[in-house]
Amino acid sequence: MKVTDHEVLVAPREVHDLVFRCARVAGLDVGAADRVGRNVTFAEVHLGEAVNCFVSVLNDSVRLLTEYDLGPDVLVSAEVEAKNAGSASVVFGVPTPLAALASVIADIEGRGIGVDGVPEGATGATVVERLQIGGPALPAGLANTTRAARDGLVMNSETFDALNVAAREFLVAESVLDEIEG
């Protein structure tokens, strides 16, 4: 796959690992940060624009926590309700990008429960205010997953650089480690 001078090919695992680290630096616990990594990666692979969307909140910890940590929690709570009642409505406290929700939605569908309300042609940056859980799931194909793993994801270099810079905060300085442990 050809990229321009302003683009870079990125493997899906790199997206996950970098987003995970950024989320940890932002204060999320391991489990929550892993979920953010999965959501953003899944959204980037299947919908696009997710990493750029995530990078835009790196300097806004309140939005990062509200959208990327609490958003999925609301969805999960609704799944429990839907299991008991047959369906449930999800109303997010703030408009939430699919970058923050995508993998969780797919997990719910993977358990056989449909999630309704994702607009046609949505990207990872598309925000939703409400979703509906219940009804049959519609599993989709593997084409995007396979393509991303084989060819990489085309990403804007500046976006990727910003992600890398933010993720470096997760690392501990070698000089500090050497001083402590020898």
Add this chain to the structure above:
Amino acid sequence: MHPPQVGGGCSAWPNRPRFPFRIYAFGVSSIALDNVDPLQAEMAARDGLLRPASYVMRPDVLGAARLSRYSFSRTMLRRAVADGWTAKRVRQDLDDEGRGESIYAVDTGKQRFSFVVFTTTIDESAHTDRVIADRWEVAGVLVDGDVDDELLTMLRIEVPEQESGRLDPRILSLTRGNRSVRFFGYLVDELASGRQPDPERVGDAGYILRSTAFYANGKFGMRSFAGYSDDHPFRVPYRAQFVAAWMFRELGYDMVEHCARAKGGDTAVRFDGAWRRYFGLGNATGLGLVPYAFKHPRVLDAWVGVREVALADVRWQEATPAGRSLLHDWIARAREHFASGSGDDCTPFLNSQALVPVLDNVSEAWVNVAESEHPYDALYLWAEKQGPETSEMVVSLLIELHDGDDDLFDQLFLVNEQASADPTASVADIRSLLDERFGWLDELGLDELTAEAFWWVVSDNTEEPRRVRRHRLAPEGRDVAVDMALRLWRFGQVLADRDPGESIASVLADHPEHRAALERLTASDRRYGEPRDNPCAADYLPLQVQRFQLAQYGMDEFKPKSTDWLRVTLFQGAPRLSELGPATTDDWVLPVRPSASVVV
């Protein structure tokens, strides 16, 4: 299911956009498949014949593992022979000191691959085995296909940069290493003078070059493992890395012979006789392996499970005169190999010389049980009573008798690591799962202060994992989640106080810090997925799980340099590139040092 009441509304259902079903997988050995796992079927078919996880996953047993017929170096070369691969050096442009470029190629019949490697020299004082080094004498990549000028230009820039470079999906593996400071120059001098090496001088140094890492699977922009097509020749975990390693080892021979020719002219000779195969590829391994072992339970299960399936088959197979004779030969061969090795300190492991009496005992035990009804099982049962070094030695020797279908066994290593906890599960269900899968946590003393002596963090220097005493550094959200034993134990304590009928989502709403434990509990649904150890404990010994992983790779000659890192050798005795052909056999392991004096 009822239709939705609000939101998209009933009318939206028929034309609802398809949401992509989640199949993405992150792990090194993950594949884009549903939860197909033929290994579980193979293990189920041998239920009752397999060794229990309570023994196999003990740290000291993992720390006694040895390379086997199903180690990745062995399976790779058997595949190469079975499928008629050919391999050769296609280009080498080195100066008299061995600095320059080399390209090797392997043709699998379906596809060609290139190992492109850049060599230089660095001052002896700059040599280090640590992954954090920023200068290497050898830097190479395995490329899917041939290498054109445009790609070569890019590789010249990016490959020597290693972790700082940027690759793309044409690249399958990235590696680097150094010359053996002790032996490279000596070997060059000897060949240049027309002599073969002196076995006593070489000792049991089994390598010319020493690698430190074989990156792959999406690192630095390389192709993800899940991106290999179903019919890709390297669609088996670690196959690409071991093809690269095999060629890396070939480079060592070529460099020494090249430098010897440059130095000795017509006087120079090439390695001959047993020396042509004796040297393998060295490897230095640090803490980087440990987090992997504690974060990929299904991968670990596959590595252990394949071995245990093979062992169960052999233990219960009917012994034939040919089989008995073969095992006798392997025991003798192993003894001869270790007898030609050194007595260097390998604490906490046994060194080569210390393994000689172990093999003498194995030999004697075999004589005693060889004519019994199930002699292979009897030998194993005897070995287990002697302790892990003996039991795992016998396991590897017995597996040499296994004649598994390599097409099937390659597939057994493929696992789908995708798992997602069901938030609607009840507390009672999760408690039950925790008891079933992690009952052994009670034996680890996780309520003691020493249970959380260490954090694991990632260094900013080439991202090497390190462990740090907790009281010396507060990681502030920068710890690596290898502390699953502690997390799951604490999760269990929280669940004990909750209503059994409550949903687990409700528990996580109050205690979001336990999400990782729940996800791990869900993913850890395999027999051999968990080392029964706590890597954060004060007395944790990284060498044990490291040795297990290195043995699965096919490495031997374990020489610890501290509690945290060790040197090993792989492909020692393996066929060279030019020897690959229908006559190449799989019995190349455990070579004897050429002309060595053997302990009698």
